[in-house]
Amino acid sequence: MPDDASKTGDDRNFISLKQYHEVRDWSKSLGCTAHQLRTAVKAVGNSAHAVRKYFSILGPQR
Numbered sequence: 001m002p003d004d005a006s007k008t009g010d011d012r013n014f015i016s017l018k019q020y021h022e023v024r025d026w027s028k029s030l031g032c033t034a035h036q037l038r039t040a041v042k043a044v045g046n047s048a049h050a051v052r053k054y055f056s057i058l059g060p061q062r
Contacts, residue, residue, distance in 0.1 A: 012048065013047065013048050013049070014046050014047060014048060015037070015041055015046045015047075015048055015051055016046065017037070017038055017041055017046075023037060023038075026048075026051075030051065030052065030055060031055075032055065036055075037051070040054045040055060
């Protein structure tokens with residue numbers, strides 16, 4: 001979710017919890033709550049790939 005249009009590739013690969021719109025957009029994209037997103041990032045880091053993998057392991061009962 002880029003702030004700078006020239007950095008779209010980097011922004012898609014990392015989740016920033018510092019901006020409301022990033023948390024909102026990533027939560028919607030991943031089908032989780034903001035709290036679940038923060039927990040996942042705390043557990044595995046801010047890599048979007050790692051967070052997706054984290055949620056896939058947890059399954060639907062997150």
